[in-house]
Amino acid sequence: MTVELAVGMVSVVVLLGLVLALVAAGIAQIRCTDAARAGARAAALGDDDEAVALVVRRSAGGGASTTVARADGWVDVTVRVPVLGGVLLDGLTADATAGLPVEP
Numbered sequence: 707m708t709v710e711l712a713v714g715m716v717s718v719v720v721l722l723g724l725v726l727a728l729v730a731a732g733i734a735q736i737r738c739t740d741a742a743r744a745g746a747r748a749a750a751l752g753d754d755d756e757a758v759a760l761v762v763r764r765s766a767g768g769g770a771s772t773t774v775a776r777a778d779g780w781v782d783v784t785v786r787v788p789v790l791g792g793v794l795l796d797g798l799t800a801d802a803t804a805g806l807p808v809e810p
Contacts, residue, residue: 734789734800741766742804745783749774750806758783779808 745762753761759772766787773784782805789798 731789731798731800734787735802737766738770738785738787738800739802739804741770741787742783742785742802745772745774745785746781746804746806749776749781749783750809752809776808780805781808 741762744765745758748761749755749758755772755774758774762770762772762783762785766785769788771786775782775784782803784801784803786799786801789800
């Protein structure tokens, strides 16, 4: 009975760790998508790349990296955020791109 309980508890802890890691990855992806949209909105309104990066860092966190591309009346903002989840998610990043037409 004790061995079965010990194995069961280990299984529950591992499963809980995996669920929490998936939740952390999902939250990072949502933050990244929201930050890309906010950055694209700022860039479309005429903000420079530094101001766009500041908007993205405020939305996605300090570890976010930003790329702004302007071409043919459109602006595309790509955001990359490292996923924080310990050993299970080490090296995993979330990324998102949002594009909008430049406002006149």
